[in-house]
Amino acid sequence: MASALLPYFIPFGVALAVGGALRLALGSERNSRAGAIAILIGFAAAWHWLLPLPWVPVDAASRIVHIAIGGFLLGLVLSLVQPGLKVQIACAAVFAIGSIWATLTGALLGAPPDEAGGWIRLVLYALVWGAVFKRMYTLQPEGPSLLAIAFMLALGLGLAGQMSGDGQTAAAAYCLAAAVLGYLLLAWVLALPLGLTAVFGIGGSLLAVLMALAAPGAPTSPIALALLLLVPLADGTAKRLPLGPAALRPATYPLALMGVALLPIAIAATVAFLSAAR
Numbered sequence: 001m002a003s004a005l006l007p008y009f010i011p012f013g014v015a016l017a018v019g020g021a022l023r024l025a026l027g028s029e030r031n032s033r034a035g036a037i038a039i040l041i042g043f044a045a046a047w048h049w050l051l052p053l054p055w056v057p058v059d060a061a062s063r064i065v066h067i068a069i070g071g072f073l074l075g076l077v078l079s080l081v082q083p084g085l086k087v088q089i090a091c092a093a094v095f096a097i098g099s100i101w102a103t104l105t106g107a108l109l110g111a112p113p114d115e116a117g118g119w120i121r122l123v124l125y126a127l128v129w130g131a132v133f134k135r136m137y138t139l140q141p142e143g144p145s146l147l148a149i150a151f152m153l154a155l156g157l158g159l160a161g162q163m164s165g166d167g168q169t170a171a172a173a174y175c176l177a178a179a180v181l182g183y184l185l186l187a188w189v190l191a192l193p194l195g196l197t198a199v200f201g202i203g204g205s206l207l208a209v210l211m212a213l214a215a216p217g218a219p220t221s222p223i224a225l226a227l228l229l230l231v232p233l234a235d236g237t238a239k240r241l242p243l244g245p246a247a248l249r250p251a252t253y254p255l256a257l258m259g260v261a262l263l264p265i266a267i268a269a270t271v272a273f274l275s276a277a278r
Contacts, residue, residue: 007050008178015042015182023190033079035183036198040072042179043205051171060103060212061169064205067099068176071204075197088196096129097122099204103211117216125214128229129207135232136199143193147184148254149232149261150202151177156228156265157209163273164220169212176205188254221275227268234260 019038023031047053047065057063074095078088102108103125104118113119139146154177161170180202186192213220238256 008046008174010049011042011046011175011179012182013042014045015039015179016186018042019183019186023186023192028192032193033195034076034197035187035192036194036201037072037076038186039179039183039198040068040201042182043068043176046175046179047172050175051168053168053172057102060208060215060218061172063103064169064172064208064212067103067208068201068205070099071095072197072201074204075195075200078200079195079197092129092133092200095200095204096126096133096207099207100125100129100211103208103215121214125207125211128210129203131229132206132232133199133203136203139235140194140196140199143191144184144188144254145235145257146194146198146202147180147187148257149234150198150206151180151184152234152258152261152265153206153228153231154180154209156231156261156268157206157213157225159265159269160220160224160228160272161213163269164213164218164224164276166213166219169209169218169220172212173209176209184254188251219276221272224268224272224275227264227271230264231261234258234264 015038018041019035022035022038026034044065047055053062053065055062055065057066074091078091083091098108100122101110104113104122105111113122136146136150139149154173158170158173158177161167161173187194210225212218214222214225234257237260238253241256241260
């Protein structure tokens with residue numbers, strides 16, 4: 001078990017180390033805008049050294065890292081420019097449609113889908129992106145809470161993929177989860193705020209993993225993936241839990257979020273396992 005987890009210390013350690021270095025170099029205010037780029041660096045390091053996936057985007061799985069890079073860089077630019085809400089929403093829509101279109105057609109300017117199923121997938125993915133983006137945007141001021149939800153969602157996607165037999169995409173999800181966890185520990189201890197870099201970058205990365213798991217012919221159950229969409233809603237239940245004195249809530253609340261999120265993740269993993277062809 002320990003040997004199986006050991007490789008994931010690469011994205012975890014890189015994200016933690018780079019995040020700490022950025023915090024020292026940039027200070028609190030600028031770090032809130034750019035610090036989450038450490039997650040991308042950790043994920044990219046894992047992609048290069050751990051995953052049996054190419055850098056050339058030949059399918060939905062190999063396109064994950066490209067969508068992740070695009071999301072983090074777009075979020076970083078928006079964090080630095082700080083446009084109005086309407087511009088942020090427009091950028092989120094353009095980024096989502098571009099990412100989904102490239103995944104479905106094989107190229108950013110690829111030919112339109114020639115079957116109704118492709119258009120249905122485009123609409124469904126866009127709706128999922130909108131829901132996840134809205135939840136992460138809402139959680140953004142809470143800092144570590146956003147990262148806790150993102151970590152659990154990436155972990156759940158990895159478990160669903162692994163239980164279904166999609167080992168490559170599951171490994172990519174686990175690497176993303178490890179990178180998010182590395183930065184989560186830093187943000188948790190230092191109470192770091194988060195900006196649009198985290199919202200766009202993590203949201204785009206999760207969307208890319210979800211699309212790879214839900215690609216035509218992929219073994220992962222759509223029902224299992226749908227169940228994982230309950231993870232971003234864990235804060236509704238976590239806020240009702242007794243978390244001790246108010247002074248301790250910033251430390252205990254992320255734990256409560258992760259504990260609540262375990263239930264839909266466990267159900268989704270079970271459904272994925274039972275639905276997989278054996």
